[in-house]
């Protein structure tokens with residue numbers, strides 16, 4: 001069986017918030033995520049090559065850390081939710097000020113609301129002469145979403161992702177929201193977390209990008225992830241830096257799992273490799289049987 005380690009209150013330490021950016025296509029998600037990535041004060045020091053591992057952490061000038069899921073669109077968010085995984089603490093809903101609250105914006109809002117994830121609104125492209133942020137506020141209010149500056153409860157920030165305007169202000173609002181959530185995790189136990197994405201690399205074998213949610217993941221750990229198992233052979237972060245261990249809210253890319261688990265699969269650390277493999281095999285069998293059954297009907 002998968003060992004569950006209960007936490008005592010005194011074991012819980014503050015952890016970084018995990019944030020997802022959602023919004024309509026072309027409203028600026030990628031531009032914003034790129035901007036924020038460049039705000040990282042330790043990225044330069046690391047000197048490594050930036051790699052896409054499905055998420056990244058930024059350390060701000062005030063020393064605070066925020067982790068962003070950077071899988072574009074809200075597909076990852078939805079896929080993870082479909083598997084019962086809830087990794088996001090805060091959603092940034094981005095809306096272009098020269099456009100409208102669009103169907104995908106509404107979908108993103110509905111997803112965040114259904115998941116009970118607090119939202120912060122980023123009204124983007126305010127550098128454009130045709131930008132009309134008040135129109136966006138108005139359209140949001142028609143959905144019963146009242147922003148703070150209109151007396152409501154939702155934090156909202158005008159930004160220009162392209163020109164890098166008011167990004168710090170937006171991140172401050174994320175930190176404020178995170179403070180209210182009082183996010184904590186126990187770093188001193190076996191790691192648990194969620195798979196963000198995985199793939200087969202010709203040279204390196206299966207590469208699994210995941211987010212540690214609690215505990216500390218270490219090289220050599222016996223890991224069970226969805227229908228697959230293995231041992232953590234190597235681990236690196238989004239700067240390509242090799243890691244020996246990774247604590248709560250740290251995104252990592254690892255080698256050593258014997259297959260490609262799905263986005264949203266949970267991972268656990270086991271004591272016994274044979275048991276990990278046996279659970280993985282049973283899950284794989286069940287998965288195939290269910291697959292066959294759904295094909296028949």
Ligand code: GDP
Nearest residue numbers: 024025026027028029030031124125160161162
């Ligand atoms: P995504 O589809 O939501 O990821 O949107 P992108 O980040 O790819 O942006 C779509 C387009 O809008 C690109 O051509 C960006 O250069 C442009 N864009 C994004 N943010 C801004 C902004 O703040 N101002 C202006 N003028 N253009 C922007």
